Amino acid sequence: MLASSICSKAQVNLDYYLPKNISFNKTIPVPLAVVGHEVGEWHITHDKLVSYMKELAKVSDRISIEERGKTFEGRPLLLLKITSKKNQSRIEQIRKNHIKITDNESFDVSKEPIIVYQGFSIHGNESSGANAALVLAYYLAAAKGENIDNLLDNVVILLDPVMNPDGLQRFAHWANTNKSNIINSDSNDREFHEVWPGGRTNHYWFDMNRDWLPVQLPESIARVNTFHDWLPNILTDHHEMSTNSTFFFQPGIPQRTNSLTPLINQELTKKIGEYHAQALDKIGSLYYSEEDFDDFYYGKGSTFPDINGSIGILFEQASSRGHSQESENGVLTFPYTIRNQFITSLSTLDAALDMRIEILNYQQEFYKKSRSLYEDKAIVFGDAKDLGKTNELAKVLKKHKIELHEIKNDFEINGKKFKKNYSYAIPLNQKNNRLVKAMFDVKKTFKDSLFYDVSAWTFDAAFGVDLARNVPLNKIGKEVKELYKKKGRVTSNSIIGYLMPWNEYYTPRALHKILEKGLRAKVSMRNFKNNGKSYDYGTIFIPVQNQNLSQRELFMVLDRVAQENNLSIAGVNTGQNIGIDLGSRNFKAIKKPKVAMLVGKGIKSYDAGEIWHMLDQRFDMKLTKLDTDYIKDVNLDKYSVIIIPNSTGISIDIKKSIGAWINKGGVLIAYKNTLNWLKKANYFMVDFKYPELNEVKNVIFEQRKLLEGAQLIGGAIFKARIDRSHPINFGYKNNEINLFRNSTIFMKPDKKSYNNPIQYTNEPLVSGYVSVKNLNILKNTIPLKIQPLGKGKVIGFTDNTNFRGFWFGTNKLLMNAIFFNNIM
Structure with missing residues (x-):
């Protein structure tokens, strides 16, 4: 895999990436002239990337640039609109015409450009994408000739050069500060081993490639707004995977595609894939398709387009993680990974140009079919006592341009009361009815038992609101332009x-x-x-x-x-x-809590980030983050509550410090695998239930991972009874709650029923995949246990109450544990 032109000092120039026999406009600056180094010589930092993109927009009549917002750390979220000079002069009309295609089945698509959204490095430490964006932007601005003119006359490229600026900056700093003058490819080198939490995530340690549907983060808000404004025909999502891999492009595993995605979507994806194969064959790069990943969860960048009449395409490039690393396939250099990302960016555009009318027709037909699915019914959601979380769900729907209406009067249906100005109606005779169906979908049966991501995300369950389906339209009133606001x-x-x-x-x-x-x-x-x-x-x-x-x-x-x-x-x-x-x-x-949380090595950063984000952004509460590297030297007595998120391993010294603190009166709130070591340390007396290890017959070696994977709970929703008189459940009005679960940690209930304030029902599955064996074990177990220890106590949750920042319905369980622990 090592390109012969790349020596031990990683000397590389732009010619390594660019197609041969193409001339370039000399007035367009190459990246070196602006950022100060060749592409691939160093990992691009976000500030330099921004400088280059802005310079291109200044000198090229093919590029206009838009700043769509800022990250939590204040970095701009850029979008480059790239097309011919002629198209630039009428870019807004092109956008409007493109939307008309989706609204009018008789609109002639033959003369309209195809829209391609190309997004890079939503995971900050998968940086070959963002670095490839430098080459792509230069190529599209500077290349000359009939082919590029034809491309830009017929294609509008929405270039998102880095979808995770904060993570990219964090990772670039790491890779660059650990780079040696003589490039060292030894995989044991520090360059390839980031410190916690790594550069994958954004400021609050979220995996942003799971936020396209929930839209809780500023980066997501910007790109989802762009998506709905333009409805691009193709959206590419450039990632990296393990160093010992090669290159993957979609389709993924066919039987794991969401059933709401039209079959023709996958056929077109496969047809586009032929262009990637041909392009990679020309440069001798190995690749594969249809053997990995899937198109099931609509919250990913490569799947979200599929429920919106577009075609999402995932690229996964084996990662050098630094500048050059040994792999099973030889030495993998950073420039090599960049080149593969760039080449498949071009093959995407080649496919878009050649298939322009076919793909435009597909999108037009998608929305025509959507109109045929109109129903004279509505979905109504709300909470008669909680406008706050009702509005949070309404905000998400608004971001997706889903039409909301008021209800005319209070009404009750199936025992659920819906209050005017505390409820919203979603009429199903609207453009985005398929997206609505996807967001509120309930699935309990599946073709496959393995999932790359969660198997359920039903939004009413996530937000903890009541829901009524098939509500007659005569019960709903006018469209709601501004969300209800309760006057405080x-x-x-x-x-x-x-x-x-x-x-x-x-x-x-x-x-x-x-x-x-x-x-x-x-x-x-x-x-x-x-x-x-x-x-x-x-x-x-x-x-x-x-x-x-x-x-x-x-x-x-x-x-x-x-x-x-x-x-x-x-x-x-x-x-x-x-x-x-x-x-x-x-x-x-009630005493004012002083809250701390363990972070660092041994702690799952996603889980920690979700708690930090919730307390910091939503509840304006100070949270002291205590790193496992130095916590043993901290006087813990100043904190009344310490949270330990899901963890993989904590040192004996830390365990002893935590145990002593609890015994003196501290309250520990612990999640998921943390409960295992608490039990082993005798800090948490609980009986776990385990699945029986039955003899497995007639499974061949090739199928072993499928068997193991089918016994995981990758992400499903389950129903539990709650005792509303218990402080952990204060604020909930219903006697049941929907819980998200992605673990196989099962706790037996206490013999005293009042010690089981939350308990799974005898038929707990609400939505998602779970094996029969795990479902039978889960029945009537408990997801929460509260236990005294000395003068303090341990509050243990088997699962995440703050999943991905959008599981609003169980956030209050954690807040109750923080504020009311002294009376539990």
């Missing part, structure tokens, strides 16, 4: 105190603000009525007496908190209630 306020000034229901999603943020002010607050352990109004378990009571603020100051602080969080806080004129009175011992004092 304190109802009246009080000399007794104030009551804040705990049902709304953002009440933890409000409570944190109140405690930050040094105010006293209590939580209700029982239901009650005050002045005829009912209050649930978990209602927060803020008394007026013995506060550090005057009565007037307290009112003003609470009113501001209510406004900022869109909450209603009631001032009460009596402490006498039906049920417990406000002076009752059943109102328990």
Whole structure:
């Protein structure tokens, strides 16, 4: 695999990548002239990449550039629109005409350009893509001749040079600072072993190639907005895989394609693949297709287009991870990986040009078929007590340009109550009805038992909202342009105190603000009525007496908190209630939590990042991140709560420190595999259930991995009963909850039923794949156990309550564990 022109010092120039016998416009600067090094000599940093792209846009009449937003770290999210000078002069009209193709089946596609979105390095340490984008942008700006003119007259390229700027910058720094003058290909070298968390993820350690459907991150918001604005015909997603691999392009494994994806989509993908094969054959690069990966989960860049009338294509290049690394296929150089990415970028454009009318017709037919699937029905979702998470789901739908309507009046269906201004309707006679179906799809049977990603993501379950299908259109009203906004306020000034229901999603943020002010607050352990109004378990009571603020100051602080969080806080004129009175011992004092979380080696960065993001971005709470490298030297007594996300291994010294801290009164919240070492250390007394190892017959060696994989729970949704009187469940209005699970950790229930506040039902599967064996084991087990240890306690979750930042429906379980652990 080592190109002969690449020596031990990785001397390479642009000619190595570019097609032969093509002349280039000398007025267009090569990357070296702007970034200061040849492509592939160093890993491009994001700032240099931005400088080059902006310079190209300045000097080339083929390129216009758009800054679509910024990352969490403030880096610009660029989009280059590349086409002929003639097309640039009417670029907006081309976009509008392209959308008309999808709205009008009689619109003539023959004279319209095809739209190709080319995206690179959504995983920051898969950087050959972003570096290839430098070569591609130069080629499209500078190449001369009839072929390039024909291409740019008939194709509009939306070039996203790096979809993860923060991760790319992190990785480029690592690779460059560990590069030697004499390139060392020894795979043991530090260059190939990033420190935790690595450059794959964004600022909050999210895998952004799982966020195309949930759209929770600024990078995703930018690119999904571009996608729906343009509806590109082809979207390419350039990745890297293990060093000992070769090169992969889609289609993936055929039987693992989502059944909602039209068969012709995969046929066109395969036809485009022939262009990749021919291009790679010309340069002698090895490749494969249809043996790996899949097109099932619609939240990936290569699959999301498939439910939107486009064709998504995944590329996976074996990764050098640095500048040159030994592999089973010989020495793999960074320039070689860049060249493969560049060559398949060109083969994509060749296919788009040759298949232009065929692919435009496919997209037009896709939306024609969608219109034939119109139903005079609607899906209605909402939560009569929680507009916050209802709106969070509505925001996602809006980002996908899904039309929302109000409901005319309150109504009840199948025992679920839908309240006007707390519910939204999705009419199924709209353009994106297939996308709606995909987002709310429920699947329990599958052609295959292996999945590259999750097997279920049903959005009403994820957001914890009630859902009604097949609602008649006469129950819905006008389209909702702006989402409902609950006017936050304190109802009246009080000399007794104030009551804040705990049902709304953002009440933890409000409570944190109140405690930050040094105010006293209590939580209700029982239901009650005050002045005829009912209050649930978990209602927060803020008394007026013995506060550090005057009565007037307290009112003003609470009113501001209510406004900022869109909450209603009631001032009460009596402490006498039906049920417990406000002076009752059943109102328990709440202390301001001081929260820390273990990060670093041995901790799963995805899980840690999701918790950090939630507390930091949604609830405005400080979180101290304690690295496993130095935690043993930290005085843990200053923290009341420590969270340990899913972990793979923690040193004995850390375990001892954590154990001593718990015994002195600390509260440990632990997830998934962390429970295993807690049990071994005698910090968590729990009985696990394990599947029986039955004798396996008639399975040949070739099929062994299929058998093993079928016994995993890769990501499915399960139903559990909840005891709403238990503090872990405060704020939930239903007696059941939908939980996401991607582990095979099963805990036996306690003999005392009140110690099982959350317990899987006897028929728990809501959506997704699970083997019969695992489903039988899961029934009636518990996903949560709370256990005292000395003066402290351990709260253990078998699964992630914050999955990928969009599982809003179980976020409150963690917040309850943080705020109410002293009364559990």
